[in-house]
Amino acid sequence: xxxxxxxxxxxxxSTLKKDLLYCEKYGYDYIEIRLDKLKEYxxxxxxxxxxxxxxxxxIKPYAYNGLxxxxxxxxxxxxxxxxxxxxxxxxxDIVGGKFLTMDSNFNVGHQTITQIRNETVKVISxxxxxxxxxxxxxxxxxxxxxxCCVNTFNQAYDIIQTVNRSxxxxxxxxxxxxxxxxxxxxxxxxxxxSIFIVHINxxxxxxxxxxxDSDRLWPGDGxxxxxxxxxxxxxxGYDGVFSLELFRPEYWDMxxxxxxxxxxxxxxxxxxQYR
Ligand code: ZN
Numbered sequence: 001x002x003x004x005x006x007x008x009x010x011x012x013x014s015t016l017k018k019d020l021l022y023c024e025k026y027g028y029d030y031i032e033i034r035l036d037k038l039k040e041y042x043x044x045x046x047x048x049x050x051x052x053x054x055x056x057x058x059i060k061p062y063a064y065n066g067l068x069x070x071x072x073x074x075x076x077x078x079x080x081x082x083x084x085x086x087x088x089x090x091x092x093d094i095v096g097g098k099f100l101t102m103d104s105n106f107n108v109g110h111q112t113i114t115q116i117r118n119e120t121v122k123v124i125s126x127x128x129x130x131x132x133x134x135x136x137x138x139x140x141x142x143x144x145x146x147x148c149c150v151n152t153f154n155q156a157y158d159i160i161q162t163v164n165r166s167x168x169x170x171x172x173x174x175x176x177x178x179x180x181x182x183x184x185x186x187x188x189x190x191x192x193x194s195i196f197i198v199h200i201n202x203x204x205x206x207x208x209x210x211x212x213d214s215d216r217l218w219p220g221d222g223x224x225x226x227x228x229x230x231x232x233x234x235x236x237g238y239d240g241v242f243s244l245e246l247f248r249p250e251y252w253d254m255x256x257x258x259x260x261x262x263x264x265x266x267x268x269x270x271x272x273q274y275r
Contacts, residue, residue, distance in 0.1 A: 001271045003264065004062050004243035007037050010259050013094065013253035016041040016050075023059050024259040029242050030062035032101070032197075035084050038064070038091060039064040047094040054096060060214050062241055063139065063197060064088040066101030070127065071120045071149065072108045078123075083126060085174035099196055100131060101171060103141045104150040116149045121162045128168055139196040141171035144179025146209045153182035156189050165259045166263065173199035173235075179211040192236040199245040200267055202226065213247035218266040230274045242271060 006021055016037045027055050041050070050272050052158035054060055061271045067081050067088075104120060111119075126139055142148070153172065160168050172187070186260055187195075201223045202222035204215040220226055243265045253261050 001275055002029040003259065003267050003271070004028060004032060004197075004241040005263065006032040006065065006243045006245035007034040008065070009244055009246045010252065010256050010262055011037070011247075012249070014256045019260065020053060020059065021058075022257045024057045024237045024255075026264045028059055028264060030060050030243070032063045032065050032245075033061055033091070033242050034065045034096065035087060037181075037191055038087070050091075050095045053182065061092075061095055061097030062243070063097055063099035063101055064091060066103065066141075067127065068103060069105040070102050071123045072105045072111075072264050073123075081127075082130070085130055089131060089136055092133055092136050093134050098135060099139045100138050101139045101141055101197070102127070103143055104148060106143075106145070106147045106149070106151075111149060113155065116155075117159050117162060120150060120159050123170060124159070124163050127165075128165060132167060135167075137150050137167045137169065137196060139169055139171045141173060141181075141199075142180075142182075144173070144176035144181070144182070144211065151176075151180045152186075153177060153190075156187065157194070160194060169194045169196035171195075171197045171199060172229075173201070174219075174224045174226065174229055175199070175201045175203050175211070175213070175216050175245075177229065178203055179208065181208045184225070184228050186228075187232050188236070189271045192233075192238055195233075195238060197240055198233065198238065198242050200242045200270065201244065201246050214249055216239070216248050218245045218246070218263070218264060219244065219270045226270060230270065234274045240259045240269060 202217040205223035
Protein backbone atom coordinates (compact mmCIF):
# COMPACT_ATOMS: atom_id res chain seq x y z
CA UNK A 1 0.00 0.00 0.00
CA UNK A 2 1.47 3.29 -1.11
CA UNK A 3 0.61 6.75 0.18
CA UNK A 4 0.08 9.72 -2.07
CA UNK A 5 -0.63 13.39 -1.44
CA UNK A 6 -3.22 15.28 -3.46
CA UNK A 7 -2.42 18.99 -3.57
CA UNK A 8 -6.06 19.97 -3.01
CA UNK A 9 -5.34 19.28 0.67
CA UNK A 10 -3.15 22.40 0.98
CA UNK A 11 -4.18 24.27 -2.14
CA UNK A 12 -5.25 27.60 -0.66
CA UNK A 13 -1.84 28.71 0.65
CA SER A 14 0.77 26.25 -0.62
CA THR A 15 2.87 25.82 -3.75
CA LEU A 16 4.16 22.78 -5.61
CA LYS A 17 7.64 23.39 -4.20
CA LYS A 18 6.43 23.54 -0.59
CA ASP A 19 4.18 20.50 -0.98
CA LEU A 20 7.04 18.50 -2.47
CA LEU A 21 9.46 19.54 0.25
CA TYR A 22 7.18 18.47 3.10
CA CYS A 23 5.77 15.38 1.36
CA GLU A 24 9.33 14.15 0.88
CA LYS A 25 10.17 14.97 4.51
CA TYR A 26 7.20 13.02 5.87
CA GLY A 27 7.57 10.04 3.56
CA TYR A 28 4.72 10.09 1.05
CA ASP A 29 5.48 7.74 -1.84
CA TYR A 30 3.70 9.80 -4.49
CA ILE A 31 2.09 13.14 -5.26
CA GLU A 32 -0.89 14.08 -7.42
CA ILE A 33 0.12 17.35 -9.05
CA ARG A 34 -2.59 19.96 -9.59
CA LEU A 35 -2.34 21.60 -13.01
CA ASP A 36 -3.00 25.08 -11.54
CA LYS A 37 -0.06 24.58 -9.15
CA LEU A 38 2.08 23.27 -12.00
CA LYS A 39 1.29 26.34 -14.12
CA GLU A 40 2.28 28.58 -11.21
CA TYR A 41 5.53 26.59 -10.75
CA UNK A 42 6.35 26.93 -14.45
CA UNK A 43 6.38 30.73 -14.21
CA UNK A 44 9.83 30.50 -12.58
CA UNK A 45 10.89 26.91 -13.29
CA UNK A 46 10.84 24.33 -16.07
CA UNK A 47 9.59 20.79 -16.42
CA UNK A 48 13.25 19.75 -16.52
CA UNK A 49 13.73 21.32 -13.05
CA UNK A 50 10.85 19.24 -11.78
CA UNK A 51 12.30 16.12 -13.38
CA UNK A 52 15.60 16.76 -11.57
CA UNK A 53 13.75 17.15 -8.24
CA UNK A 54 12.10 13.75 -8.62
CA UNK A 55 15.38 12.13 -9.70
CA UNK A 56 17.01 13.33 -6.49
CA UNK A 57 14.22 12.45 -4.06
CA UNK A 58 12.16 9.43 -3.03
CA ILE A 59 8.73 10.87 -3.77
CA LYS A 60 7.47 10.31 -7.32
CA PRO A 61 4.69 11.85 -9.43
CA TYR A 62 1.60 9.66 -9.75
CA ALA A 63 -1.13 11.70 -11.41
CA TYR A 64 -2.05 15.10 -12.78
CA ASN A 65 -5.26 16.79 -11.53
CA GLY A 66 -6.97 17.24 -13.82
CA LEU A 67 -9.45 17.87 -16.58
CA UNK A 68 -12.52 19.37 -14.96
CA UNK A 69 -16.14 19.05 -16.08
CA UNK A 70 -15.25 17.46 -19.41
CA UNK A 71 -18.72 16.80 -20.82
CA UNK A 72 -21.46 19.13 -22.11
CA UNK A 73 -18.91 21.77 -23.11
CA UNK A 74 -19.00 24.14 -26.06
CA UNK A 75 -16.10 24.11 -28.53
CA UNK A 76 -14.33 27.06 -26.92
CA UNK A 77 -14.42 25.58 -23.42
CA UNK A 78 -13.41 22.18 -24.73
CA UNK A 79 -10.35 23.68 -26.43
CA UNK A 80 -9.23 24.98 -23.00
CA UNK A 81 -9.57 21.44 -21.61
CA UNK A 82 -7.45 20.19 -24.49
CA UNK A 83 -4.75 22.75 -23.58
CA UNK A 84 -4.67 21.29 -20.07
CA UNK A 85 -4.46 17.83 -21.58
CA UNK A 86 -1.51 18.97 -23.63
CA UNK A 87 0.29 20.36 -20.57
CA UNK A 88 -0.33 17.17 -18.56
CA UNK A 89 0.93 14.99 -21.42
CA UNK A 90 4.09 17.06 -21.86
CA UNK A 91 4.72 16.99 -18.11
CA UNK A 92 4.15 13.26 -17.95
CA ASP A 93 6.58 12.73 -20.80
CA ILE A 94 9.39 14.67 -19.12
CA VAL A 95 8.67 14.37 -15.39
CA GLY A 96 6.79 11.06 -15.14
CA GLY A 97 3.37 10.26 -13.69
CA LYS A 98 1.07 8.22 -15.87
CA PHE A 99 -2.45 9.17 -14.78
CA LEU A 100 -4.60 12.17 -15.63
CA THR A 101 -7.78 12.74 -13.66
CA MET A 102 -11.06 14.06 -15.05
CA ASP A 103 -14.61 14.60 -13.89
CA SER A 104 -17.99 15.57 -15.28
CA ASN A 105 -20.18 18.64 -15.44
CA PHE A 106 -22.85 20.06 -13.14
CA ASN A 107 -26.41 21.27 -13.81
CA VAL A 108 -26.61 19.83 -17.33
CA GLY A 109 -30.40 20.04 -17.47
CA HIS A 110 -32.93 17.31 -18.21
CA GLN A 111 -30.57 14.53 -19.31
CA THR A 112 -31.25 10.82 -18.84
CA ILE A 113 -28.63 8.39 -17.58
CA THR A 114 -28.31 7.06 -21.13
CA GLN A 115 -27.86 10.50 -22.65
CA ILE A 116 -25.21 11.36 -20.05
CA ARG A 117 -23.42 8.09 -20.72
CA ASN A 118 -23.41 8.63 -24.48
CA GLU A 119 -22.13 12.20 -24.15
CA THR A 120 -19.42 11.26 -21.65
CA VAL A 121 -18.23 8.22 -23.60
CA LYS A 122 -17.94 10.41 -26.71
CA VAL A 123 -15.86 13.03 -24.86
CA ILE A 124 -13.58 10.51 -23.12
CA SER A 125 -12.93 8.81 -26.44
CA UNK A 126 -11.85 12.15 -27.93
CA UNK A 127 -9.49 12.80 -25.03
CA UNK A 128 -7.90 9.36 -24.97
CA UNK A 129 -6.98 9.58 -28.65
CA UNK A 130 -4.51 12.31 -27.74
CA UNK A 131 -3.43 10.94 -24.33
CA UNK A 132 -2.51 7.49 -25.60
CA UNK A 133 0.41 8.87 -27.63
CA UNK A 134 1.98 9.68 -24.25
CA UNK A 135 0.93 6.40 -22.60
CA UNK A 136 -1.18 8.54 -20.28
CA UNK A 137 -4.04 6.77 -18.53
CA UNK A 138 -7.29 8.59 -17.80
CA UNK A 139 -8.85 8.25 -14.34
CA UNK A 140 -12.51 9.34 -14.31
CA UNK A 141 -13.97 10.57 -11.01
CA UNK A 142 -17.66 10.62 -10.08
CA UNK A 143 -18.59 13.57 -7.85
CA UNK A 144 -20.88 12.85 -4.90
CA UNK A 145 -23.14 15.85 -5.36
CA UNK A 146 -26.71 15.77 -6.72
CA UNK A 147 -25.99 18.52 -9.29
CA CYS A 148 -23.13 16.58 -10.90
CA CYS A 149 -24.31 14.52 -13.86
CA VAL A 150 -22.13 11.51 -12.91
CA ASN A 151 -22.42 11.11 -9.16
CA THR A 152 -22.26 7.42 -8.19
CA PHE A 153 -19.72 4.62 -8.56
CA ASN A 154 -22.17 2.56 -10.56
CA GLN A 155 -22.88 5.30 -13.08
CA ALA A 156 -19.18 6.05 -13.58
CA TYR A 157 -18.31 2.36 -13.89
CA ASP A 158 -20.98 1.92 -16.57
CA ILE A 159 -19.40 4.78 -18.53
CA ILE A 160 -15.85 3.44 -18.44
CA GLN A 161 -17.09 -0.07 -19.24
CA THR A 162 -18.73 1.37 -22.34
CA VAL A 163 -15.51 3.18 -23.28
CA ASN A 164 -13.93 -0.27 -22.83
CA ARG A 165 -10.23 0.58 -22.89
CA SER A 166 -7.53 -0.56 -20.50
CA UNK A 167 -6.13 3.00 -20.32
CA UNK A 168 -9.39 4.46 -18.97
CA UNK A 169 -10.39 3.73 -15.38
CA UNK A 170 -11.91 5.19 -12.26
CA UNK A 171 -11.05 7.20 -9.18
CA UNK A 172 -12.74 5.90 -6.07
CA UNK A 173 -12.98 8.84 -3.67
CA UNK A 174 -14.27 7.79 -0.23
CA UNK A 175 -16.03 11.15 0.27
CA UNK A 176 -17.78 11.05 -3.10
CA UNK A 177 -18.65 7.38 -2.61
CA UNK A 178 -20.38 8.13 0.69
CA UNK A 179 -21.89 11.47 -0.33
CA UNK A 180 -24.39 10.08 -2.86
CA UNK A 181 -24.87 6.69 -1.24
CA UNK A 182 -22.81 4.51 -3.61
CA UNK A 183 -22.82 0.84 -2.59
CA UNK A 184 -20.02 -1.57 -1.66
CA UNK A 185 -21.81 -4.24 -3.72
CA UNK A 186 -21.10 -2.20 -6.83
CA UNK A 187 -17.36 -2.17 -6.12
CA UNK A 188 -17.49 -5.92 -5.44
CA UNK A 189 -19.16 -6.46 -8.82
CA UNK A 190 -16.54 -4.39 -10.65
CA UNK A 191 -13.16 -5.23 -12.17
CA UNK A 192 -10.69 -4.03 -9.53
CA UNK A 193 -8.09 -3.25 -12.20
CA SER A 194 -10.39 -0.47 -13.42
CA ILE A 195 -9.80 1.48 -10.18
CA PHE A 196 -6.65 3.50 -10.90
CA ILE A 197 -6.60 5.80 -7.85
CA VAL A 198 -8.24 5.82 -4.40
CA HIS A 199 -8.81 9.21 -2.77
CA ILE A 200 -8.76 8.61 0.96
CA ASN A 201 -10.61 10.98 3.31
CA UNK A 202 -13.71 11.08 5.49
CA UNK A 203 -16.73 13.31 5.99
CA UNK A 204 -19.02 14.96 8.46
CA UNK A 205 -22.26 13.09 9.01
CA UNK A 206 -24.67 15.14 6.88
CA UNK A 207 -27.52 13.54 4.91
CA UNK A 208 -26.97 12.05 1.45
CA UNK A 209 -27.06 14.84 -1.11
CA UNK A 210 -26.26 17.60 1.39
CA UNK A 211 -22.49 17.19 1.53
CA UNK A 212 -19.95 19.48 -0.07
CA ASP A 213 -16.16 19.23 -0.34
CA SER A 214 -15.62 21.51 2.65
CA ASP A 215 -17.23 18.82 4.88
CA ARG A 216 -14.29 16.50 4.28
CA LEU A 217 -12.38 15.26 7.32
CA TRP A 218 -9.12 13.41 7.96
CA PRO A 219 -9.32 9.70 7.07
CA GLY A 220 -11.04 7.75 9.83
CA ASP A 221 -12.53 10.78 11.58
CA GLY A 222 -16.07 10.79 10.19
CA UNK A 223 -19.09 8.97 8.77
CA UNK A 224 -17.49 7.10 5.84
CA UNK A 225 -17.58 3.29 6.12
CA UNK A 226 -13.79 3.19 6.01
CA UNK A 227 -13.64 -0.41 7.25
CA UNK A 228 -16.06 -1.60 4.59
CA UNK A 229 -14.21 0.20 1.82
CA UNK A 230 -10.74 -0.84 2.94
CA UNK A 231 -11.75 -4.47 3.47
CA UNK A 232 -13.38 -4.59 0.04
CA UNK A 233 -10.37 -3.06 -1.71
CA UNK A 234 -7.87 -5.30 0.08
CA UNK A 235 -9.91 -8.46 -0.55
CA UNK A 236 -10.17 -7.56 -4.23
CA GLY A 237 -6.41 -7.00 -4.48
CA TYR A 238 -6.36 -3.27 -5.16
CA ASP A 239 -2.72 -2.27 -5.55
CA GLY A 240 -2.84 1.39 -6.59
CA VAL A 241 -2.23 4.35 -4.31
CA PHE A 242 -4.20 5.79 -1.40
CA SER A 243 -4.10 9.49 -2.06
CA LEU A 244 -5.06 11.92 0.69
CA GLU A 245 -7.48 14.45 -0.80
CA LEU A 246 -9.19 17.05 1.37
CA PHE A 247 -10.73 20.43 0.60
CA ARG A 248 -11.40 21.60 4.14
CA PRO A 249 -10.88 25.35 4.74
CA GLU A 250 -9.91 24.69 8.36
CA TYR A 251 -7.06 22.41 7.19
CA TRP A 252 -6.03 24.91 4.49
CA ASP A 253 -5.47 27.43 7.28
CA MET A 254 -3.10 25.14 9.20
CA UNK A 255 0.65 25.62 8.73
CA UNK A 256 1.39 23.67 5.54
CA UNK A 257 3.98 21.42 7.17
CA UNK A 258 1.57 20.51 10.00
CA UNK A 259 -1.20 19.68 7.53
CA UNK A 260 1.03 17.43 5.41
CA UNK A 261 2.50 15.71 8.50
CA UNK A 262 -0.89 15.11 10.11
CA UNK A 263 -2.35 13.86 6.83
CA UNK A 264 0.43 11.28 6.56
CA UNK A 265 -0.11 10.09 10.14
CA UNK A 266 -3.87 9.81 9.66
CA UNK A 267 -3.48 7.94 6.35
CA UNK A 268 -0.79 5.60 7.72
CA UNK A 269 -2.95 4.80 10.74
CA UNK A 270 -5.79 3.60 8.49
CA UNK A 271 -3.54 1.68 6.09
CA UNK A 272 -1.60 0.03 8.94
CA GLN A 273 -4.77 -1.82 9.96
CA TYR A 274 -5.13 -3.48 6.53
CA ARG A 275 -1.56 -4.25 5.48
ZN1 ZN B 1 -11.25 12.99 -5.31
